[in-house]
Amino acid sequence: xxxxxxxxxxxxxxxxxxxxxxxxxxxxxxxxxxxxxxxxxxxxxxxxxxxxxxxxxxxxxxxxxxxxxxxxxxxxxxxxxxxxxxxxxxxxxxxxxxxxxxxxxxxxxxxxxxxxxxxxxxxxxxxxxxxxxxxxxxxxxxxxxxxxxxxxxxxxxxxxxxxxxxxxxxxxx
Numbered sequence: 433x434x435x436x437x438x439x440x441x442x443x444x445x446x447x448x449x450x451x452x453x454x455x456x457x458x459x460x461x462x463x464x465x466x467x468x469x470x471x472x473x474x475x476x477x478x479x480x481x482x483x484x485x486x487x488x489x490x491x492x493x494x495x496x497x498x499x500x501x502x503x504x505x506x507x508x509x510x511x512x513x514x515x516x517x518x519x520x521x522x523x524x525x526x527x528x529x530x531x532x533x534x535x536x537x538x539x540x541x542x543x544x545x546x547x548x549x550x551x552x553x554x555x556x557x558x559x560x561x562x563x564x565x566x567x568x569x570x571x572x573x574x575x576x577x578x579x580x581x582x583x584x585x586x587x588x589x590x591x592x593x594x595x596x597x598x599x600x601x602x603x604x605x
Contacts, residue, residue: 488539
């Protein structure tokens with residue numbers, strides 16, 4: 433864990449540059465996606481994950497983990513997309529307690545139309561601006577931070593939850 437000291441100018445430059453770049457790039461990509469395909473960023477993420485999976489099907493839990501979303505967020509997004517005929521939700525034949533999210537033809541056509549335009553915008557506004565060495569460094573940085581965050585999540589999940597102590601401050605009143 434960090435020591436809480438103020439950021440050095442170099443650190444501040446890197447952090448604020450990253451934040452500003454990430455926000456501006458994400459906004460540009462989302463606006464282009466909406467304008468060019470009528471899909472929201474969330475629509476695209478779900479459709480892309482399903483399109484990339486065998487048979488265009490994923491268990492809800494696997495889809496949620498692949499996206500890094502909360503259960504309620506995925507549930508609401510799937511419901512809205514199902515209403516638009518992009519996907520459907522079916523009982524999981526292997527486990528009645530879970531569901532499978534399935535890509536429908538309309539959703540497949542939507543992602544297949546959107547992906548080339550999205551990729552072209554991503555290349556033009558980000559990937560093509562970087563050298564191969566910069567791309568490799570960015571990938572390494574991302575993998576390092578994500579691995580650290582995953583380890584922290586595992587450690588938090590392994591800790592016993594802090595239940596209120598009956599003899600704690602509230603009991604002393």
